Amino acid sequence: MKSICGDLLLQRLGQPTDQPLNRALYACIRGAILDGSLAPATRLPPQRDLAAELGLSRNTVMFAYEQLLAEGYLRARTGSGTFVADTAPERYLNATAADSAPATAPAMPGLSPRGQRLVSSAAASPTQWGAFMPGVPDLTRFPHRRYAQIAARLWRRPQPEWLSYSHGGGLPALREAVAAHLRVARSVRCDADQVLITEGIHQAIDLVARMLGSPGDQAWVEEPGYWGIRGVLQVSDIGMVPLPVDAEGLCLPEAEADAPAPRFIFVTPSHQYPLGAVMSLRRRRALLEFARRHGSWIVEDDYDSEFRFSGQPIPSLQGMEPDAPVLYIGTFSKTLYPGLRMGYLVLPKGLAASFQTAHSDLYRAGHLMTQATVAEFMQAGDYAAHIRRMRPLYARRRAVLAGLIERYLGAEALHEHASNAGLHLVLRLPDHVDDVALTADIRARGILVRPLSRYFMGPALRRGLLLGYACVPEEDIGPAFDVLLDCLLPRLRPT
Structure with a gap:
């Protein structure tokens, strides 16, 4: 004698379908549950009985039951049988406006004061390409074919570790390539162990603020200066003191008593952003002396120094003295393309290992295949x-x-x-x-x-x-x- 469930499924299975029988039976049972033909808590026939009613193999029925159990449409009770679940998964997945909370529901918590300040001062442009968008290179001139050739070859036989999380500050080959480039092009004193690959300048600044700063610390920043620094320091509760810039770069206070010594001094000495001044040698030496005397960290943002069109390249502030209290930040956004989201942070030797550990734990870095591609792009001379x-x-x-x-x-x-x-x-x-x-x-x-x-x-x-x-x-x-x-x-x- 056929069950009600068997009769229902037999009718539905009689409809034309291109699916295998096990998938067709699964679809029939699922459809009956969704349209209410099989109500919640309905007991389904045992697999052997339903197979006999429908003239199917037991394996076909077993597949349908097991798939529906896995997806939450059915529930099994040991010793009692298999039942339609009280609530179908779609009830949770396909919410509509009618499912919204009643008017009497408590309000959702709002943004924190820090979050509100961050959003209210946000300055990133919603459009990033076109005349005269500042800070964007000509992306049409990027050597796409050469870069794609390197990437395609590496993807044919990727090393397993390149497909996992990054650790130790980034791919060793890229860190070595960056260090070699910076020593020659920017006079940066570093080796590969001091280079940490980041996802852009903002992440580098965030890591510096977290690792070397505490809430309530102060940072001197250029006025005017890069808006991106402000949001990152703000979320770390680092206070900012704007200092004017002139033709020689950042102006230090005339009397040190006029302002307490900051924890950080953020500068763009090779090409002040946004006004364009180059920090004079006199001002650079004074800044380094001040930082050493007061235990401050200078954060050197060398965002576009590769593009100087006359005269000699301006050496980095970091490379002026051995063991200078400088953290040097650079990016590939201007030399390659912004969407690459790749930069680097050059650290004093005593900080490198701790920063690498923190970077791995905070950001769970990856993109090692991309790093491998950029490393070979640099090593082959294509970058230069x-x-x-x-x-x-x-x-x-x-x-x-x-x-x-x-x-x-x-x-x-x-x-x-x-x-x-x-x-x-x-x-x-x-x-x-x-x-x-x-x-x-x-x-x-x-x-x-x-x-x-x-x-x-x-x-x-x-x-x-x-x-x-x-x-x-x-x-x-x-x-x-x-x-x-x-x-x-x-x-x-x-x-």
Whole structure:
């Protein structure tokens, strides 16, 4: 005698299907549960009995039962049989608006004060490609084919350890390649054991703040300076003291008694961000002396030093003295591409092992296959060759943009601290021009710029626009600048 369940399933199994019998039976039982034909707590026939009713093998029925048990549609009770579960898994997976909490439910906890401050001061742009986006290289000129050849060959026979978590500061081959490059190109005093591979500058700063700072410590930062430092230090409860910059870089307090010694001093000495000054030798020596005397750590952000278009390269601050109290940070975002999310931190020898351990525990680093690809890209000479190709290209684009600024707005519109380097220019504006509102207008026309006033922690001392030229083909610079002028010139006229 057939059971009610057997009759139901026999009807459904009679419908045409391309599935194997075991999958078809599974689908029939699952469908009956979902549409309510098999109600919760319904007892299903034993596997042998249902197989006989349906004219199927017991293995076919066993597969369907076991799959439905694994997915939570059925439950088995020892000695009692198999039953339809009280609630189907879809009840949890497919929530709708009708399933939302009632109005009387308690409110969800909100952001912490620290989280609120972080969100309110967020400055990352939602759009990262186009004229005149600062800090972005020409991604179309990246040697994709060569890089892909290296990656494809490594992926054909990947080493198992490259597919696991990273430990020890990153892939040894990449750390060695980075150290070799920095010794030659930036005069950095280091070996591979001092190099730690990070996921960009922000992670490096976060690790430095966690490992060497405590809540309530102070950091001196450049004013104006890179907005990304502020958010990272803020979440670590590191207080920030903005210090002005001039043509020689960061200005130290004239009297040390004027301010307590900081735990950190963040600087961009080779190309101050965003104004472009190069820190003088006199100022560098004074900064190193101050840090040694007061036990402060200098964090040197060398974000785009590879792109200097005239004169000799500016050596790193870290390499000026043996055992300098400097943590040196660099990135591949400007030399390769930002989405790579790869940078490096060069540490004093006494800190390297502890930082490597903390980095592994905090971030569970990986991407070793990518690190292996970049390491070979550097070892084969492709990295240095790519930088050599991009220098004259960026120099030409800088010259085109600077020429347009001088022609239509005057030489005084270029910021006086700008050096012949980097990936952006600063266009000076009169104090009465609202550079934030101007930026919004220009962006509405499809041109990406950043307002200089947003780089100040305190009241904006200067108004201006950051114009990135690296990612703009030379033939597109003029039309994009015309759009900028259309938005800017009405604001320059006397009211």
